Amino acid sequence: MKEFNIIITGVGGQGVLTLTNVITWSALKEGLDVKASELHGLAQRSGAIACHVRFGNRIYSPLVLEGKADLIFGLEPLEALRSCYFGSRNRTIFLVNTHRVIPSSIFITKEEYPSLSYIVKALRPFSDKVITLDASEVAKNGTGDVVMANMYMLGYACAKNLIQLKKESILDGMKEVIPERHIKSNIRILNLGFKAK
Amino acid sequence: MKQILLNENGKKVILLGNEAIVRGALESGVGFSSTYPGTPASEIGDTFADIAKEAGLYFEYSTNEKVALEAAAGAALSGVRSMVSFKQYGLNVSSDSFFPLAYVGVRAGMVIVVADDPNCWSSAQSEQDSRYYARLAHMPMLEPADSQECKDFTKIAFDLSEKFDIPILLRTTTRVNHGRGVVTLGRIVEGRKRGEFKKDSIKFRNFPPYIMGTHEELHKKLDEIRKISEEIHINFSLNEDSRSDLGIVTSGVAFNYVIDALQDLKLDLSVLKLGLTYPAPEDKIRSFIGNLESVLVVEEIEPILEESMSALAKDVNPELRLYGKKNGHLPRSGELKEWHALLAISKITGIKSQYNPIAQKEEYKKLNIARRLPLMCPGCPHRASFFATKSVVGDDAVFGGDIGCYILGMYPPFETQDFVFSMGASQGLIHGIKKVSDQKAIAFIGDSTFFHAGIPGLINIVYNRSNPLIIVLDNRATAMTGHQPHPGVGITGMGKKSKVINIEDVVRACGVENVMVVDPFNIKEMEEAVRESLQKEEVSVIVAKRECQLIAIRRKKREGAIMPNFGIDQSKCDGCGICLYQFGCPAIFMENDKFFIDRDLCTGCAVCVRICPKRAIRAVR
Numbered sequence: 001m002k003e004f005n006i007i008i009t010g011v012g013g014q015g016v017l018t019l020t021n022v023i024t025w026s027a028l029k030e031g032l033d034v035k036a037s038e039l040h041g042l043a044q045r046s047g048a049i050a051c052h053v054r055f056g057n058r059i060y061s062p063l064v065l066e067g068k069a070d071l072i073f074g075l076e077p078l079e080a081l082r083s084c085y086f087g088s089r090n091r092t093i094f095l096v097n098t099h100r101v102i103p104s105s106i107f108i109t110k111e112e113y114p115s116l117s118y119i120v121k122a123l124r125p126f127s128d129k130v131i132t133l134d135a136s137e138v139a140k141n142g143t144g145d146v147v148m149a150n151m152y153m154l155g156y157a158c159a160k161n162l163i164q165l166k167k168e169s170i171l172d173g174m175k176e177v178i179p180e181r182h183i184k185s186n187i188r189i190l191n192l193g194f195k196a197k
Numbered sequence: 198m199k200q201i202l203l204n205e206n207g208k209k210v211i212l213l214g215n216e217a218i219v220r221g222a223l224e225s226g227v228g229f230s231s232t233y234p235g236t237p238a239s240e241i242g243d244t245f246a247d248i249a250k251e252a253g254l255y256f257e258y259s260t261n262e263k264v265a266l267e268a269a270a271g272a273a274l275s276g277v278r279s280m281v282s283f284k285q286y287g288l289n290v291s292s293d294s295f296f297p298l299a300y301v302g303v304r305a306g307m308v309i310v311v312a313d314d315p316n317c318w319s320s321a322q323s324e325q326d327s328r329y330y331a332r333l334a335h336m337p338m339l340e341p342a343d344s345q346e347c348k349d350f351t352k353i354a355f356d357l358s359e360k361f362d363i364p365i366l367l368r369t370t371t372r373v374n375h376g377r378g379v380v381t382l383g384r385i386v387e388g389r390k391r392g393e394f395k396k397d398s399i400k401f402r403n404f405p406p407y408i409m410g411t412h413e414e415l416h417k418k419l420d421e422i423r424k425i426s427e428e429i430h431i432n433f434s435l436n437e438d439s440r441s442d443l444g445i446v447t448s449g450v451a452f453n454y455v456i457d458a459l460q461d462l463k464l465d466l467s468v469l470k471l472g473l474t475y476p477a478p479e480d481k482i483r484s485f486i487g488n489l490e491s492v493l494v495v496e497e498i499e500p501i502l503e504e505s506m507s508a509l510a511k512d513v514n515p516e517l518r519l520y521g522k523k524n525g526h527l528p529r530s531g532e533l534k535e536w537h538a539l540l541a542i543s544k545i546t547g548i549k550s551q552y553n554p555i556a557q558k559e560e561y562k563k564l565n566i567a568r569r570l571p572l573m574c575p576g577c578p579h580r581a582s583f584f585a586t587k588s589v590v591g592d593d594a595v596f597g598g599d600i601g602c603y604i605l606g607m608y609p610p611f612e613t614q615d616f617v618f619s620m621g622a623s624q625g626l627i628h629g630i631k632k633v634s635d636q637k638a639i640a641f642i643g644d645s646t647f648f649h650a651g652i653p654g655l656i657n658i659v660y661n662r663s664n665p666l667i668i669v670l671d672n673r674a675t676a677m678t679g680h681q682p683h684p685g686v687g688i689t690g691m692g693k694k695s696k697v698i699n700i701e702d703v704v705r706a707c708g709v710e711n712v713m714v715v716d717p718f719n720i721k722e723m724e725e726a727v728r729e730s731l732q733k734e735e736v737s738v739i740v741a742k743r744e745c746q747l748i749a750i751r752r753k754k755r756e757g758a759i760m761p762n763f764g765i766d767q768s769k770c771d772g773c774g775i776c777l778y779q780f781g782c783p784a785i786f787m788e789n790d791k792f793f794i795d796r797d798l799c800t801g802c803a804v805c806v807r808i809c810p811k812r813a814i815r816a817v818r
Contacts, residue, residue, distance in 0.1 A: 011569070024211050024377050034211070035343065036377040039318050040236055046783060047571040060453035062343070062376040065461075065535050067557050078567060085561040104783035105570035108609045113567055125560050176200075176211070 001032065003056035004164050005064040009083040010075030011101045012046050015150040018177060019073065020051040022154065026165045026173030027055035037062040046103075050083045067091075071162055072127075073153055075135075076101050077119045087126035093162055094127050096120075097149050099136030131162075133196070139189055148189040155193020167194070201248055204385050212380045214373045215240035217344040218310060220380065221351025222280045223252060225306065226388020229272035230256045231265040233649065234678035235284030236319035237374040238312035242282060243679055246690050254390060258681050258690040261620070261649040262287035266309065267294050273307035273364070274401065276392030278355060282310035285325040286619060290650070292330070297403040299334045300411040302362040302418075305389065306355035309336075310367045312374050315498050316532035319371060321604060321617055324530060326498035331366050331475040335415050337422050338366040338475040339431070340449040344378035346431075350472060352383070353431065361418045368474075370497050371532075372450045423476040431472025434485060439467040442490035443545055446482070446502055448474050451495045451533055458539040462548055477505060483513045491518035493526065493541055497533050520545055570608050575784040576746035576800030578717045579603045579670050582641075583611040584780050584808065585723035586668065590637055590731070595630055597623035597640035602677045602745075603670050606641070610781045613641060621650025624658060624667060631663040637731055638665040645675035645683040647700055652707065658736050659708040666730045667738045669700050670717075672745040680748060704738045711737035718743055720807045746800050761801040761816050763794050769813035776805045776814070 006023060010016040020036050027034035034055040052064045067088040074080020074096035087094060102113055114122075116132070123130045133156065135149035142148070151174075157163040158170055171187065178186050200210040201220055212220060218241055222230065230249070232242035242258060249256035255272075259265035262283045269281035281291075288295065288311045295309070311327045314320045331338035337357060341350040347369070354365040399407045426432060435456075441464070447455050448471040459466060469485045471477065486492055486509065494503040500522040510517040520526045526541040527533065536554045543550050573580045583606050598604060598614030599622065607614035616626060623640035631638045642651050647669050655667065675681040682688040687697035701714050711733050713726045723741065730737035753760065765776075770792055777785045777792060782805060784798035794805075794814070806814045 021211070021377070028209060028211055028379055033379060034377075035379075037372055038213075038375045038377070039371070040239070040375055046569075046574065048569045059378075060456040061535050062372055062378070062450070062453065063535060065457070065539075065552070066554055067552060078569070081564065082566050082569075084564075085557055088557070102786060103567060103569035104781070104786065105572060105608070106567050107777050107787055108781055109568065109570070111567040112565075114565060118565075122564050 001056050001164065003054055003059060005069045006053040006071045006073065006163070007050055007064055007069045007083050007086045008053065008073045008075070009048070009050040009079040011079060012049055013147070014075045014101070015147045016049045016051055016075060019075075019150040019154060020053055021177045022170065022173045023053050023165070025176045026169045027053070029169040029172040030165060032056060033059045035059045035062040048079050048082055050079070071095065071157065073157070075150060075153070077116055078103070078113060081114070081119045081122055084123050084126040087123070089125070089128055092127045094123050094130040095153055095157055095162065096130060096132045097135040097153060098132050099134060099146070099149065138192055142189050142192055143185045145185070148186055151186045151190045152193040155190040156196050159194040159196070201244060202251060202385070203382060205382060206384050208382045209379050210382060211377050212344045212348070213240060214341070214344050214347045214369060214376050216244050217347035217380050218282070218351050218367070219244040219248070220382070221348040222308070222355070223385045224348070224383045225352050225355035226278055226386040227280050227355070228254050228277040228388050228390040229269060229279040230254065230281070231259045231268045231279070232282045233259055233262045233265050233287060234675050234681045235287050235312075236678055237314050237371045238282045238284045238287070238310060239678040240374070241310060242681070242690070246692070249691055256690045258683065260684060262290040263294055266291035266298070269307060270294065270298050270303070272392070273303040273305045274301075275394045276304045276389060278306045278359070278388050280308045280310065283312070284320055285311060285313045285327050286320070286322055287311070288327050288330055290620065295330070296334050298364055299336045300403060300408065300415055301401055303358060303364055305392065306359035307364040308351060308354045308358060308367055309364055310369065312369045312371070313498060314371050316371070321600060322619060324498055326501065327368055328474065328499070328501050335419055336364060336366050337419070337473065338368050339472055340368050340474050341373055341472070342450050342452045343373065343376060344380050346472065347373065348380050350431065357422065357425070361422055363415070363418050368449070370450055419476050423479070426473045426476050426478040427481050429473055432478045432481060433470055435468045435470070436465045437467055439465050441466045443493065444469065444485060444489045445493045445495060446471070446485070446506060447495040448472070448502060449497050451497050451538070454533065454535040454538045455495050457535050458542055461539060461552065462542060462550055464542065464546065464548065466542070471502070474502070477502070479509055482506065482509050486510055486517055487513045489514070489517065491520060491545065493545060494519065494521040495527065495533070495538050495541070571605055572608070572781070572783050573602060573605050574746060575782055575798050576750070576802035577602070578672055578741065578743035578746065579606065580780065580782065581717040581720060581743070581804045582668060582670055582723060582741045583613050585717065585720050586613065586639065586727050587611060589724050589727045590639070594637035594639050595627065597627040597638065599623040599640070599642045599646050601643035601646050601670070603641055603643060610779050620646050621654050624651060624654030627665045628654070628658045628661065628663045631665045640665055640667045642667065642669055644669060644671040644673065644685050644700060648684050652703065655704065655709065655738070656707045664734060664736050666727065667736065669704070669738060669740045671700055671740050671742040674745050674748060676745045676747070680745065701740045704740070709736055709738050711735060712740070714740045714742055716743050717741040718802060718804055720804060746802060750800055761803070762796055762818070763799055763801065763803065763806065763814055764817040765792050765794055766813045766815060767791060769811050771811055773810060775808060775810065780805060780808055
């Protein structure tokens with residue numbers, strides 16, 4: 001297949017790395033070549049993180065070229081906005097979790113957290129399609145753990161053909177990444193994403 | 198992690214670059230590994246820590262990189278294959294022993310992994326290009342471009358090292374260390390775990406007149422390895438029959454950007470990709486550039502290949518036009534990206550790309566995006582130490598900064614890192630400042646950093662008599678890089694119990710008389726300690742001892758302890774904002790001019806309860 005480029009963005013602790021790793025493994029399970037790029041260290045202290053995943057027949061760069069993302073997972077709306085330049089019209093779909101994680105630094109630096117409508121509007125020059133969903137709410141109601149919002153979004157993306165991966169490959173990928181004691185609840189949330197309208 | 202030990206030859210797995218390096222070491226029969234944690238190299242050590250026992254090899258977190266390198270050299274000189282890994286600044290720390298090691302050689306294979314961090318994504322300090330060290334020390338260097346190459350090049354490095362009796366450098370950059378990719382596994386090899394140091398009256402003694410002999414020997418080895426460099430499959434060219442008169446020379450992760458850029462531009466330029474970059478295959482390069490009109494050199498950080506290229510061109514193609522960092526086609530600072538390569542090729546060839554990064558960025562610049570500054574975690578003991586210190590001295594002091602989580606104290610509301618240099622530098626600089634100025638001076642240094650490089654600086658202060666205040670932020674872990682243990686914790690890299698070395702005992706043994714150990718959560722006591730220390734004629738040391746809250750919470754959850762919840766009594770709160778604007782806890786937020794505590798974020802440290810002048814914060818159900 002031709003390359004498929006994904007950006008996964010959010011805040012440290014939201015499961016950005018787990019989602020990156022699950023997708024990476026799922027692509028391998030499909031027999032594809034895949035590369036991903038993460039950032040560790042400073043970026044993890046409740047800071048902003050953007051991970052890249054690329055899969056296809058043969059992948060070279062681990063980074064998505066600005067404007068060439070096919071799918072952007074925004075686990076947090078402000079972070080979706082911060083990484084929006086990876087998207088472009090005619091190519092990119094944004095899947096944005098509406099659950100806000102307010103950076104506490106804004107109280108000290110006196111900056112303002114933009115409204116959701118500002119964010120969705122601002123994404124438009126970078127995408128033809130912005131899908132918003134309250135994945136954290138569903139995850140919290142479903143398992144009591146907001147961190148599984150990532151699996152809900154992955155299930156949603158797979159069911160709606162926003163990502164070219166089979167469900168079986170995703171389930172196999174999850175087994176490689178997620179600890180056994182958490183696998184059941186994660187699959188439950190993934191399935192909720194599949195059933196979402 | 199389980200994939201690292203999988204003994205299934207030919208199986209494909211996903212590995213982080215750092216994990217793939219460990220796997221490569223296991224497939225090379227490594228018996229000894231050491232490190233001092235430093236991102237982007239940290240996961241190499243952590244992966245070794247996870248598997249060492251099961252794999253039957255020895256691993257340690259050494260006190261610093263110099264010691265780590267020496268320990269790994271000791272193992273290699275005794276016939277056991279060894280690996281030492283660190284970030285770029287770690288190589289600087291180790292350099293005193295690194296240089297003579299090249300002369301001495303090794304009995305068993307030894308690989309030195311150095312991780313550079315263009316853009317300083319995960320480390321502070323500088324965009325150092327460690328490739329210069331290979332040339333400076335005459336030590337061969339390999340540069341992998343992805344996870345598969347991390348594993349394969351590690352194996353090549355061990356074999357070259359042992360064959361030519363010389364340690365080998367494996368140089369990575371952040372996108373290689375923290376990139377994931379498909380790796381085809383090979384067989385894990387059982388190597389020697391025990392060895393014996395056999396004396397050699399010439400080889401191991403870096404002392405004249407032997408040195409001139411070993412130096413000559415070293416150059417002979419390099420001449421031999423240069424021949425290998427000409428033949429080895431990891432130095433290869435693509436699209437050799439391209440009819441274009443422009444060619445590209447590249448190494449490391451930059452190779453991937455070049456290939457993608459060429460695909461985007463639908464060009465089939467010839468590309469020379471170098472994996473063994475020092476000693477470089479000079480004949481191969483000469484023949485590659487011989488018939489070209491121009492060459493673009495794409496490499497991460499400094500124009501090192503580019504400079505060597507212009508020297509080689511003089512022999513075979515003096516008219517060759519060189520493009521790269523020196524004439525502005527590629528950036529001289531910051532991380533290289535695919536679009537840099539794309540634009541450079543486009544500019545030279547005149548072939549337009551459909552892609553316009555400049556327009557893309559222009560649209561982006563119009564947006565209003567609140568920053569998300571990295572902060573100390575809720576319940577971080579460093580926050581309490583900074584708050585107490587600033588409540589005593591305000592801004593009326595020089596605050597010496599150092600390397601660790603507390604570097605985040607540079608941001609508001611604290612701004613307690615007036616300078617940041619390198620491990621242990623807080624004390625060295627603060628001494629000099631104190632010698633020439635009458636300002637109050639306070640150095641903050643972490644526990645692991647104190648063991649790493651703090652002790653000589655402290656002894657210097659005592660010996661040469663200045664009187665700064667040193668606050669050792671002892672959070673019982675090397676927290677920033679992933680909570681690795683250190684000598685003050687009493688657990689080794691093998692997970693074994695060891696002697697606990699107390700910082701306060703070391704401080705007293707260094708001759709410091711004013712030593713206090715304080716729990717920083719006890720704000721009043723901490724403030725009192727700072728006030729008292731600043732009046733002393735001699736140096737004072739406060740050990741602010743309190744476990745990293747992330748470790749404490751993890752342990753308490755494991756023990757099933759019930760975490761207290763705190764709330765703000767709105768009838769008592771007068772909105773002074775000390776808890777948010779001066780203490781800066783991420784669990785506290787403001788909505789409609791009222792202050793609240795986010796229960797999901799609060800870790801129950803209760804320091805805000807102590808600092809609230811209206812006593813408006815209390816435990817709630």
